[in-house]
Amino acid sequence: MDxxxxxxxxxxxxxxxxxxxxxxxxxxxGLSVYNRSGDLIxxxxxxxxxxxxxxxxxxxxxxxxxxxWVIEITLKEAALQNARYxxxxxRNSPWGVRANGPHYKLKVGSIDKFIEKYEQLxxxxxxADQVDLKVxxxxxxxxxxxxxxxxxxxxxxxxxxxxxxxxxxxxGGQIFNIGKSKAALFDAENKVxxxxxxxxGLEEAKxxxxxxxxxxxxxxxxxxxxxxxxxxxxxxxxxGTGKTLLAKAVAGEAGVPFFSLSGSxxxxxxxxxxAARVRDLFKQAKEKAPCIVFIDEIDAIGRSRGRGQMPGAxxxxxxxxxxxxxxxxxxxxxxxVIILAATNRPDVLDSALLRPGRFDRQIxxxxxxxxxxxxxxxxxxxxxxxxxxxxxxxxxxxxPGFAGAEIANVCNEAALIAARRxxxxxxxxDFQDAIDRVIGGLExxxxxxxxxxxxxxAYHEAGHAVAxxxxxxxxxxxxxxxxxxxxxxxxxxxxxxxxxxxxxTEQLVDEMCMTFGxxxxxxxxxxKISTGALSDLERITKMAxxxxxxxxxxxxxxNISFYDSKQSEYxxxxxxxxxxxxxxxxxxxxxxxxAFERTKALLVDHREHLEIIAKELLEKExxxxxxxxxxxxxxxxxxxxxxxxxxxxxxxxAKEESKTNGVQEPTTEPTNSEVK
Numbered sequence: 001m002d003x004x005x006x007x008x009x010x011x012x013x014x015x016x017x018x019x020x021x022x023x024x025x026x027x028x029x030g031l032s033v034y035n036r037s038g039d040l041i042x043x044x045x046x047x048x049x050x051x052x053x054x055x056x057x058x059x060x061x062x063x064x065x066x067x068x069w070v071i072e073i074t075l076k077e078a079a080l081q082n083a084r085y086x087x088x089x090x091r092n093s094p095w096g097v098r099a100n101g102p103h104y105k106l107k108v109g110s111i112d113k114f115i116e117k118y119e120q121l122x123x124x125x126x127x128a129d130q131v132d133l134k135v136x137x138x139x140x141x142x143x144x145x146x147x148x149x150x151x152x153x154x155x156x157x158x159x160x161x162x163x164x165x166x167x168x169x170x171x172g173g174q175i176f177n178i179g180k181s182k183a184a185l186f187d188a189e190n191k192v193x194x195x196x197x198x199x200x201g202l203e204e205a206k207x208x209x210x211x212x213x214x215x216x217x218x219x220x221x222x223x224x225x226x227x228x229x230x231x232x233x234x235x236x237x238x239x240g241t242g243k244t245l246l247a248k249a250v251a252g253e254a255g256v257p258f259f260s261l262s263g264s265x266x267x268x269x270x271x272x273x274x275a276a277r278v279r280d281l282f283k284q285a286k287e288k289a290p291c292i293v294f295i296d297e298i299d300a301i302g303r304s305r306g307r308g309q310m311p312g313a314x315x316x317x318x319x320x321x322x323x324x325x326x327x328x329x330x331x332x333x334x335x336x337v338i339i340l341a342a343t344n345r346p347d348v349l350d351s352a353l354l355r356p357g358r359f360d361r362q363i364x365x366x367x368x369x370x371x372x373x374x375x376x377x378x379x380x381x382x383x384x385x386x387x388x389x390x391x392x393x394x395x396x397x398x399x400p401g402f403a404g405a406e407i408a409n410v411c412n413e414a415a416l417i418a419a420r421r422x423x424x425x426x427x428x429x430d431f432q433d434a435i436d437r438v439i440g441g442l443e444x445x446x447x448x449x450x451x452x453x454x455x456x457x458a459y460h461e462a463g464h465a466v467a468x469x470x471x472x473x474x475x476x477x478x479x480x481x482x483x484x485x486x487x488x489x490x491x492x493x494x495x496x497x498x499x500x501x502x503x504x505t506e507q508l509v510d511e512m513c514m515t516f517g518x519x520x521x522x523x524x525x526x527x528k529i530s531t532g533a534l535s536d537l538e539r540i541t542k543m544a545x546x547x548x549x550x551x552x553x554x555x556x557x558x559n560i561s562f563y564d565s566k567q568s569e570y571x572x573x574x575x576x577x578x579x580x581x582x583x584x585x586x587x588x589x590x591x592x593x594x595a596f597e598r599t600k601a602l603l604v605d606h607r608e609h610l611e612i613i614a615k616e617l618l619e620k621e622x623x624x625x626x627x628x629x630x631x632x633x634x635x636x637x638x639x640x641x642x643x644x645x646x647x648x649x650x651x652x653x654a655k656e657e658s659k660t661n662g663v664q665e666p667t668t669e670p671t672n673s674e675v676k
Contacts, residue, residue: 040103040105041104042107051073051075051104052122052125054079055076057075057079059073059101060133061133061134062111062134069107069109069110069114070105070106071107071108073101073102073106075104184259185259186251186260192248193252194245195253198379199245200375201371201375201376203372205363206249208361208363209363210253212229212230213254215229215230217255230361232341233338233362233363234298234342234363235247235342235365236343236344236346236365237364239403239405241367241404242365242404242405244342251292254292256288256291258292258294259291262297262300263295263297263300264297264301266320267316267320274316274319274320274323278324281327282327282337289336290336291336292337293338294341295341295342298342298349301321302350303348305322321350321353325358328353328358367401368403370397373395373396373399374393374396376407377392377411380412384426385425387425387428390426395431398478399435406438409438410431410435413433413438414426414434436485437485453490455618456526456532457532458617459522459525459526459614460532461482461493461617462521463517463518463610464493465613466613467517467599468517469609470635470636473506473507474510474514475495475497476495477495477628478494478496479493479494479622480492480617481622483621483622491532508543508547508553512540513595513599516536517599518533518536521614524604524607540595544591545588548584548591549562549563550563554587557583557584557587
C-alpha cells in the first residue's frame with residue numbers, strides 16, 4: 001500500500017490566492033465599465049443648450065448621488081460622427097467612443113429649475129428631436145472603488161504577505177515563525193534510502209559512526225559496562241570526500257528520528273533569531289529523543305569568538321554559538337540527542353565547540369587512497385553498462401588525489417561520452433577521456449595553434465617526461481598530451497605520485513627538477529624560453545619556500561619553522577626580521593637555480609631521448625607510459641611505481657603506517673597533473 005502511495009503522483013495544490021486576486025480585479029473592471037460617471041465629460045449649461053437645440057441628444061437620465069443632481073447625456077450616433085464630439089470623447093475616455101453612452105454629464109443645483117428650463121428649450125426643437133427626461137435612482141460606485149475597494153485590496157494584500165511570511169505560501173521568510181527551526185525531519189514515514197553499503201573508501205570513518213548507530217539500536221551492550229553514548233561526532237575533511245554522504249547513511253541506518261539542517265539556517269538579519277532557532281531545534285529534538293541532529297557546514301556559526309570583531313560591536317553569530325554550546329553541554333542538558341556535524345574548515349572553529357562533551361569524536365575523512373578509490377569506483381560503476389575491458393584497478397591508479405565526488409563525476413562523464421558516441425557499452429577509452437576532461441578541461445578541437453607553438457609545447461612536455469623518467473624520486477609519467485584543453489591549456493601531463501605522507505629533501509628536489517623539465521627543454525632546444533612554464537614556476541617557488549621556511553630543510557636557515565597553524569589568515573606580521581627575510585630569499589633562489597642547472601644537465605645527457613619523445617608527440621599528440629617504455633626503455637630504477645605495485649596485487653605505500661608526530665603534510669604535495 002505504501003509503494004502505491006509513493007508511486008501515485010501528487011496533484012498540484014490549487015492556488016486559491018491567485019483566483020481571489022483575479023476575481024477582485026474582474027469585479028473592479030466590471031464596476032468600472034458599468035458605472036462610467038467618472039469618465040464622463042462635464043459640460044456647462046450653455047453647452048447643454050447647444051446640444052438640445054442641435055437635436056444631438058438621444059437620451060437624458062436624471063440621477064441623484066449624495067444630494068447632488070447629475071444629468072447624464074447620451075448623444076445620437078449621427079452626432080458621434082461629428083469630429084468635435086468624437087475627438088473630445090476619445091481624448092477623455094480610456095474606453096473609447098461607445099454608442100450606448102452616456103457621454104456627457106451636467107451638474108445642476110436645483111432640479112426643479114432645470115426641468116422648467118429644459119421644457120422651455122424643448123419647445124424650440126422639432127418634435128422628432130425632443131427627448132424626455134428620465135429619473136433613475138442610482139449610486140455612483142467610483143468613490144467606493146477608490147476608497148472602500150482600495151482598503152479591501154490593501155487588507156487582502158497584507159493578509160497574503162503575512163501568510164507567505166508564516167510559511168503558508170511557500171518561500172519568502174517567516175516573520176511570525178522566524179524563531180522556529182528550519183531542520184528537515186527524517187523518520188519512519190520519511191526515511192532516507194542511503195545505507196552504509198552506498199559509502200565506499202571510508203572504512204575507518206564508517207566504523208566510528210556505526211558504533212553510534214549500534215548504541216542507538218542496542219544501548220544495553222554498552223551501558224552494562226558503564227559506557228555512555230557519545231554526545232557528538234564532528235566529520236572533518238576536504239570538500240567532496242563524503243561527509244554529507246556518510247551522514248545520510250547514518251540517517252538511513254539509525255532507525256531513529258534524524259534532523260538535518262545547515263549552519264547557515266541559523267543565520268538571520270534579525271537580532272536573537274539564531275539563538276531562538278537553536279533552542280527550538282533542541283526542543284524538538286528532545287521531544288523525539290533518542291534522535292540525531294546533523295548540522296552541515298557548522299563553521300557558518302561555529303567560528304572562533306572574538307576573531308575579527310569590532311570593539312563594542314554585537315555579533316549575532318557569537319550569540320548563536322553561545323546558545324549552541326549551552327544546548328549541547330550546559331547546566332540543564334538532557335541526554336538522548338546526538339549531534340553530527342560536518343565541516344571542511346576545522347581550523348576556524350571555536351575551541352569550546354571542539355572539546356569532549358560536545359564533540360566527543362572528531363572523525364577525519366581524507367581523500368581516499370588507491371584502495372579506497374577502487375572501492376568507490378565499484379560503487380559508482382554499478383548502474384553503468386560496462387565493457388569487458390574495464391579494469392577498476394587501472395582507473396583507481398590513474399586518479400590519484402581524486403575525492404569521491406570527482407570519481408562520481410568521472411563515471412558520469414564516461415557514460416555521457418559513450419552515449420555521445422552511440423556506443424552500447426562504456427569502454428576504457430571513454431573513462432580515459434573522462435579523466436582527461438576532469439583534470440585538464442574540455443578538449444578544444446576548434447583551437448588552432450601555429451606549428452611553431454605546437455613544436456614548443458611538444459618539447460616542453462617531452463622535457464617533463466624525460467626528467468621524470470630518469471629522476472629516481474620523481475613521479476613517473478602516465479600520460480602526456482599536446483591537445484589543447486580548458487581555457488588556455490596547450491599541453492597536459494599526468495603523473496602518478498606515491499601514496500605517502502612524509503617527503504625527504506631528495507624527493508622534493510627531484511620533484512622540482514621534474515617540474516623544471518619543460519622550461520629547461522625550451523632553453524636547450526630553442527635557446528629561448530616561453531610563458532608556458534607559469535604553473536611550473538609557481539609550484540617550484542612555493543615548494544622551495546616551504547622547504548626553507550616551513551620544514552627546516554636548509555642548512556643556512558637551520559631547523560626553524562616560521563609556519564603558525566593558528567595564525568589568522570589576515571595577519572600581515574612576519575615572524576622574522578628583514579635580514580632573515582633577505583637570507584631566506586637568497587637560499588630559495590640558490591635551491592631553485594641548482595635545480596634548474598641539474599635539470600638542464602640531465603636533459604643534455606638525454607637529448608636523444610628528448611628528441612624521440614618530442615617527435616612522437618608531434619605525430620601522435622598523445623603518449624602513454626607504455627609508449628615511453630617502447631621509445632626510451634624502462635626506468636633505470638629497481639623500485640616499482642604505485643601503479644605497478646597495485647596492479648600486480650602487492651601492498652601499496654598507502655597502507656604502511658607512519659608516525660608523523662604532528663608533522664603537517666607538505667603544502668606543495670606533488671599533484672597528479674600539470675596543465676601548461
